[in-house]
Amino acid sequence: MATIVVHVMPKPEILDPQGKAVGAALPRLGFDQFAGVRQGKRFELTVDGEVTDEVLAKAREAAETMLSNPVIEDVVSVAIEEN
Amino acid sequence: MTARIGVVTFPGTLDDRDAARAVRLAGAEPVSLFHAEPDLKDVDAIVLPGGFSYGDYLRAGAISRFSPITEKIVDAANGGMPVLGICNGFQVLTEVHLLPGSMIKNEHLHFICRDQTLRVENADTDWTREYEAGQDIIVPLKNQDGQYVADEHTLDELEAEGRVAFRYVGWNPNGSRRDIAGITNARGNVVGLMPHPEHAVERGFGPDSTEDGRAGTDGLTFFTSAISSLLANP
Known part of the structure; x- marks a missing residue:
């Protein structure tokens, strides 16, 4: 079984309220080394058998059309994860 | 002829009964439409009510896009049928690309529930034609995204x-x-907004008004507007 990992992030020009809230909370716990936080999503698509070029292309299509909304998000990467 | 206005229920829809009640109080017949049945039951107009369809999983409104009934709704909307999306219904309309843009989490991250003043900027749509352009109305607002x-x-x-x-x-x-609370498509038949006109349709249950507590019924005009649009364009 193989896994395709898709990372989706809010577009840079879109304010990320969740990331901002996490960023504001970190210093309260003593984590004051970080200038900012942005929060995204990770999807793990498991595949029975081999990840062919066709399967990978379908994963990219799913990432662009369903897993992300291009109005507010970017697909950062679609990659096969080696076990 | 009594207008038949469909109210769609997705898994996680919350305000379908209030929307049906608003339709009835406006003088039309509410018709329940179910997400799993691709049948519009000969309705003349459609309301996509608020709630948290599919638990807001992935993105608010994102999974409802793939419900069997949604394709029928998109075809009907493209054919000119009046379609109103309220709150989560508005999010669904953006996910199916009937309306542009999208909704993200409130800037301050708080869930907001309040009586909200809105200005009617466009009184020429199928859902606003009985308002006057520039009119201020008060309807409840309740959402996180x-x-x-x-x-x-x-x-x-x-x-x-x-x-x-x-x-x-x-x-x-x-x-x-x-400061955008709601938008329309170019044709004026598809309208979406975050606040909830269906919660301001009956004295005693609406927002506070200058007249009396809970007396606000500013939202009813959405539904009477749709009925008059249907009479004007049968």
Whole structure:
């Protein structure tokens, strides 16, 4: 079984309220080394058998059309994860 | 002829019964439509009510896009049928690309529930024709993912074409771009907004008004507007 990992992030020009809230909370716990936080999503698509070029292309299509909304998000990467 | 207005129920829809009640109080016949049945039951107009369809999983409104009934709704809307999306229904309309832009989490991250003043910017749509342009109305607002966003080009286009249907007045409750509370498509038959007109249709159950507590019924005009649109364009 193989896994395709898709990372989706809010577009840079879109304010990320969740990331901002996490960023504001970190210093309260003593984590004051970080200038900012942005929060995204990770999807793990498991595949029975081999990840062919066709399967990978379908994963990219799913990432662009369903897993992300291009109005507010970017697909950062679609990659096969080696076990 | 009594107009038949469909009210769609997705898994996780909350306000379908209130929307049906609003339809009935306005003088039309509410017709329940179910997400799993691709049958519009000969309705003349459709309301996509608020709630948390599919638990807001992935993105608010994102999974409802793939419900069997949604394709039928999109075809009907493209054919000119009046379609109103309220709150989660508005999010669904953006996910199916009937309306541009999207909603993200409120800027301050708080869930907001309040009586909200809106300005009716466009009184020529199927759902606003009985208002007057520039009129202020008060309807409840309750959401967490209510911040309307779109790129600057889209926002300029919406403004230039008069497609901003409603704007927040007094206070922008969620950080929406240009105080936008609701928009319409170019044809004026598809309208979406975050606040809830269906909760302001009956004395005793609406927002506070200057007249009396809970007496606000400003939202009823959405539904009477749709009925008069259907009579004007049978």
